[in-house]
Amino acid sequence: MKKVDILVLGAGIVGTSVAHALQKKGRHVTVLDKGAIGYGCSYGNAGWVTPCFAMPLPQPGMFWKSLGWLLDPESPLYIKPEFSTQLAKWLMYFTKSMTHKKMNQSIEVLAEISKESLKIYQELSQKHDFSFQQKGLLMVTQTNEGYKAAVEELELMALRGITGKKLTPDEIYKMEPSIKKNLLGGVYFPNEAHVEPLAAVEKMSQEVQNLGGTFLPFTEVFQIEAHKGDIKKIHTTRGVFEANLVVIAMGTWSQLLARQLNLSIPVMGGKGYSLIVKNFKNIPLHPMMLIEKKIAITPRKDSVRVAGTLELVRNDESISPRRVQAIIKGTQQFFDLPLDLDIQETWRGLRPCTPDGVPMIGFSNRYKNLFYCTGHQMLGLQSAPGSARLAEELISGTTPYVNPSPFNPNRF
Ligand SMILES: Cc1cc2nc3c(=O)[nH]c(=O)nc-3n(C[C@H](O)[C@H](O)[C@H](O)COP(=O)(O)OP(=O)(O)OC[C@H]3O[C@@H](n4cnc5c(N)ncnc54)[C@H](O)[C@@H]3O)c2cc1C
Numbered sequence: 001m002k003k004v005d006i007l008v009l010g011a012g013i014v015g016t017s018v019a020h021a022l023q024k025k026g027r028h029v030t031v032l033d034k035g036a037i038g039y040g041c042s043y044g045n046a047g048w049v050t051p052c053f054a055m056p057l058p059q060p061g062m063f064w065k066s067l068g069w070l071l072d073p074e075s076p077l078y079i080k081p082e083f084s085t086q087l088a089k090w091l092m093y094f095t096k097s098m099t100h101k102k103m104n105q106s107i108e109v110l111a112e113i114s115k116e117s118l119k120i121y122q123e124l125s126q127k128h129d130f131s132f133q134q135k136g137l138l139m140v141t142q143t144n145e146g147y148k149a150a151v152e153e154l155e156l157m158a159l160r161g162i163t164g165k166k167l168t169p170d171e172i173y174k175m176e177p178s179i180k181k182n183l184l185g186g187v188y189f190p191n192e193a194h195v196e197p198l199a200a201v202e203k204m205s206q207e208v209q210n211l212g213g214t215f216l217p218f219t220e221v222f223q224i225e226a227h228k229g230d231i232k233k234i235h236t237t238r239g240v241f242e243a244n245l246v247v248i249a250m251g252t253w254s255q256l257l258a259r260q261l262n263l264s265i266p267v268m269g270g271k272g273y274s275l276i277v278k279n280f281k282n283i284p285l286h287p288m289m290l291i292e293k294k295i296a297i298t299p300r301k302d303s304v305r306v307a308g309t310l311e312l313v314r315n316d317e318s319i320s321p322r323r324v325q326a327i328i329k330g331t332q333q334f335f336d337l338p339l340d341l342d343i344q345e346t347w348r349g350l351r352p353c354t355p356d357g358v359p360m361i362g363f364s365n366r367y368k369n370l371f372y373c374t375g376h377q378m379l380g381l382q383s384a385p386g387s388a389r390l391a392e393e394l395i396s397g398t399t400p401y402v403n404p405s406p407f408n409p410n411r412f
Pocket residue numbers: 009010011012013014015032033034035036037038039040041042043044045046047048049219220221222249250251252253254270271272273274296307308348349350351352374375376377378379380381382383
């Protein structure tokens with residue numbers, strides 16, 4: 001039996017950031033992962049650290065749209081019809097969260113933790129190279145509806161101090177000569193950043209280890225024993241652990257262990273794909289959101305990452321060729337792609353989605369040495385360090401820098 005101070009379950013960007021925040025404050029942190037560090041959902045995401053996208057998944061007006069999505073497997077958000085009480089409960093809460101009031105409350109705190117994260121990545125980039133670049137974010141559109149949505153986002157974010165500007169098609173063509181000349185306009189947020197996502201986790205974990213923390217990859221948790229309101233033992237494929245505090249940061253997989261402890265962690269997988277394309281005719285200069293297609297384009301050193309779609313699943317990690325094709329087709333509407341597209345990598349990841357789009361951060365009200373930091377939906381990379389700061393403040397009992405109530409993990 002190994003006795004440790006704080007045991008973090010999951011070495012994605014969230015678990016690693018929590019370890020970083022705690023280790024910096026002098027706690028002793030051990031982080032376990034069933035695989036290699038950073039190879040869950042944090043591995044191949046679009047790499048955006050864009051506070052201007054501090055939107056929760058449920059948004060007003062989505063209800064009718066989502067009925068249409070049930071029937072269209074190529075839609076940007078797809079909910080596969082299936083009978084499951086877990087899915088039914090999740091959808092009920094999701095639907096209830098589609099109000100303006102709830103969305104605005106969520107944006108308020110999501111923007112705060114995203115802005116804080118951007119600062120922390122900026123600091124980390126002074127010491128470590130994870131391709132942190134602050135070139136802003138371009139949202140481009142071919143339709144009036146898309147332009148209206150972009151301008152609404154611009155106005156909403158201006159209220160939170162995140163500024164951007166409207167662009168005409170000609171202004172966009174000057175900034176991005178590689179894009180097709182069929183745009184209606186767009187919006188540019190100049191302060192947003194992007195990174196190489198795996199490198200961000202790896203460099204953060206290196207920093208934790210420099211501060212004295214420990215990472216144990218290929219160590220899978222398969223049982224948690226609890227007794228009288230305390231987590232007693234964590235059984236892993238590499239021995240049994242005892243800890244003063246256990247932090248659940250297993251992304252989409254968090255809900256699997258929750259069942260053993262009779263806890264409610266309604267985190268569904270929001271499956272998405274990313275492709276690394278080697279031979280884009282010209283590498284775009286800025287990260288771009290193709291609004292109608294909800295496709296994210298991220299320039300890399302010698303290739304382009306194209307990411308998109310959200311398909312609600314439980315644990316299904318299969319790759320759908322149809323949805324991969326839908327991403328390629330959507331990208332072709334905005335860029336001239338070569339016919340012999342050289343795709344270096346096709347990846348899928350399960351975004352950990354809570355039904356109200358806000359992560360669960362806080363102590364369990366059932367087990368006093370159990371803390372949650374999970375459910376970061378589409379924003380896990382850009383909100384992990386800010387979430388970790390909140391986690392550290394709640395754990396050490398200092399005044400939190402952001403209102404912790406919306407994150408209360410016992411709300412479900
Ligand atoms: C296509 C796509 C694009 C995206 N783009 C962006 C973006 O641009 N910006 C952004 O902010 N977010 C983006 N996201 C979302 C982001 O990737 C996630 O929110 C984030 O990675 C979640 O991090 P996490 O640490 O919670 O989960 P994960 O990275 O999945 O980490 C959880 C870890 O827990 C481990 N684990 C699971 N079960 C066990 C067990 N039993 N024992 C031990 N370890 C276990 C897993 O191996 C895994 O490493 C995107 C997601 C997708 C799919």
